Amino acid sequence: MDDTQATVLSILQDLTGEDVSGNMDTNLFDEGILDSMGSVQLLLELQNQLGIEVPVSEFERTEWDTPAKIVAKVESMQ
Amino acid sequence: MMSFDPYGNPTYFILLFIALLPLMIGLLYGHRSHIYETIVSFVFLMLTFGGIKWKTGIALIIYLVYQICLVWLYSRYRQRPDSPNKGWIFVVSVILAIIPLAVVKITPAVAHGASSIIGFLGISYLTFKVVQTIMETRDGIIKEFHPVLFGQFLLFFPTISSGPIDRYRRFIKDYDSVPTREKYLGLVEKGVRYIFIGFFYKFILAYIFGTVMLPTVEHAALQAHGISWALLGVMYTYSMDLFFDFAGYSLFAVGVSYLMGIETPMNFNAPFKAKNIKDFWNRWHMTLSFWFRDYIYMRLVFFVMKHKVFKSRITTANVCYVINMLIMGFWHGETWYYIVYGLFHGFAMVINDAWLRYKKKHQAQIPHNRFTEWFAIFLTFNVVCFSFLIFSGFLNTLFFTGRP
Numbered sequence: 149m150d151d152t153q154a155t156v157l158s159i160l161q162d163l164t165g166e167d168v169s170g171n172m173d174t175n176l177f178d179e180g181i182l183d184s185m186g187s188v189q190l191l192l193e194l195q196n197q198l199g200i201e202v203p204v205s206e207f208e209r210t211e212w213d214t215p216a217k218i219v220a221k222v223e224s225m226q
Numbered sequence: 227m228m229s230f231d232p233y234g235n236p237t238y239f240i241l242l243f244i245a246l247l248p249l250m251i252g253l254l255y256g257h258r259s260h261i262y263e264t265i266v267s268f269v270f271l272m273l274t275f276g277g278i279k280w281k282t283g284i285a286l287i288i289y290l291v292y293q294i295c296l297v298w299l300y301s302r303y304r305q306r307p308d309s310p311n312k313g314w315i316f317v318v319s320v321i322l323a324i325i326p327l328a329v330v331k332i333t334p335a336v337a338h339g340a341s342s343i344i345g346f347l348g349i350s351y352l353t354f355k356v357v358q359t360i361m362e363t364r365d366g367i368i369k370e371f372h373p374v375l376f377g378q379f380l381l382f383f384p385t386i387s388s389g390p391i392d393r394y395r396r397f398i399k400d401y402d403s404v405p406t407r408e409k410y411l412g413l414v415e416k417g418v419r420y421i422f423i424g425f426f427y428k429f430i431l432a433y434i435f436g437t438v439m440l441p442t443v444e445h446a447a448l449q450a451h452g453i454s455w456a457l458l459g460v461m462y463t464y465s466m467d468l469f470f471d472f473a474g475y476s477l478f479a480v481g482v483s484y485l486m487g488i489e490t491p492m493n494f495n496a497p498f499k500a501k502n503i504k505d506f507w508n509r510w511h512m513t514l515s516f517w518f519r520d521y522i523y524m525r526l527v528f529f530v531m532k533h534k535v536f537k538s539r540i541t542t543a544n545v546c547y548v549i550n551m552l553i554m555g556f557w558h559g560e561t562w563y564y565i566v567y568g569l570f571h572g573f574a575m576v577i578n579d580a581w582l583r584y585k586k587k588h589q590a591q592i593p594h595n596r597f598t599e600w601f602a603i604f605l606t607f608n609v610v611c612f613s614f615l616i617f618s619g620f621l622n623t624l625f626f627t628g629r630p
Contacts, residue, residue, distance in 0.1 A: 167308070176276055184524050188528050188531060189539065203367065204520070204524050204528055205244065205362045205365035206365065207520075
């Protein structure tokens with residue numbers, strides 16, 4: 149597991165209280181793991197921990213709805 | 227000159243079909259003529275805003291010029307290579323974009339019900355589109371501004387009167403491309419189906435609930451004075467009318483967009499099957515609730531958390547829910563019942579979240595089976611219908627004015 153993936157997963161675990169590393173393709177919104185509030189926290193943590201700025205406008209739900217997609221999105225922005 | 231309410235009667239649909247036919251044949255053969263589309267748009271806008279309603283047409287034109295200039299200026303400011311991206315300029319731009327709508331909404335409240343001369347059908351929906359474009363320009367997501375494309379986006383006639391609210395980037399992508407024949411045939415099939423479901427919803431079900439039943443139950447409820455069984459009848463009948471009328475309209479708007487090769491987003495997804503209030507807002511008037519989620523709620527939460535206004539994330543979420551829904555209430559209109567409706571949903575979201583947290587913590591003790599699922603849907607449905615009773619303004623008639 150590379151650094152980015154580890155960081156993203158640890159952020160998700162802090163935010164949701166759930167370890168999602170085993171379910172990289174779970175839909176976080178459908179499962180009720182993440183909501184709008186959690187999304188914003190995720191964006192803020194990405195900024196704090198990885199230094200990537202993601203404006204709220206960039207947050208198109210369908211592009212951020214699984215752990216795998218989030219990791220890919222973050223890697224594309226680094 | 228003829229004058230129509232959009233999707234109001236059979237003649238409108240016949241004219242629409244005749245006008246769209248050449249466009250559809252074009253799309254089928256891989257051509258999209260923006261000139262023809264513009265002519266069709268112009269004709270249908272004339273039918274909606276011309277004739278005896280010409281004053282609203284003038285109001286629309288002035289509004290359009292004003293907003294295009296505003297977004298163009300803001301965009302020029304943001305596109306400068308050394309743009310300072312000042313917060314106050316953004317805030318002033320958003321306020322300037324909202325002022326016309328605010329005037330239109332406040333006028334009846336202060337002028338004894340008279341409507342403002344700058345108002346026209348659909349001003350709310352155009353304002354949503356303008357504000358979101360300014361916000362995305364601030365975030366640097368919209369990098370180029372084309373006044374003509376922006377105008378096409380605002381004036382897209384199938385959705386101009388009451389949405390669904392599309393997004394600029396999404397709209398432009400469809401507008402600037404031609405779907406493959408296979409894809410377009412799929413869109414036509416869906417579009418036609420939506421339009422026919424729309425007929426059933428709007429001209430049969432909404433007619434039965436709204437025109438046949440509602441006046442009778444309302445009369446009975448007024449005769450009974452105060453709380454009565456008939457009032458409960460008003461609550462359910464009004465809720466059904468509201469849904470089938472608006473969902474029917476939305477299906478027309480989406481269906482017609484599809485025939486034009488534009489995938490306008492859906493507005494409803496079986497809202498009465500929602501298992502809680504949060505779920506409900508993901509299914510009811512979706513383009514409006516997503517607009518509030520993306521452009522108000524999330525931004526508000528972002529701002530509040532970044533500036534560490536509240537220590538607890540729960541407080542942050544709750545305060546933002548109530549503010550968000552309250553703004554939605556004000557948007558509906560400046561009457562006590564719209565504002566109470568907004569607050570009601572704000573607090574419903576707070577309670578919903580508290581329950582979800584409790585449920586998560588006590589997963590082992592709380593039963594979960596088919597009965598609890600049905601009960602959740604039943605409870606949500608009734609909470610929602612009660613909120614629509616507030617929204618309808620009927621309680622105002624019943625308790626205060628006495629006359630419908």
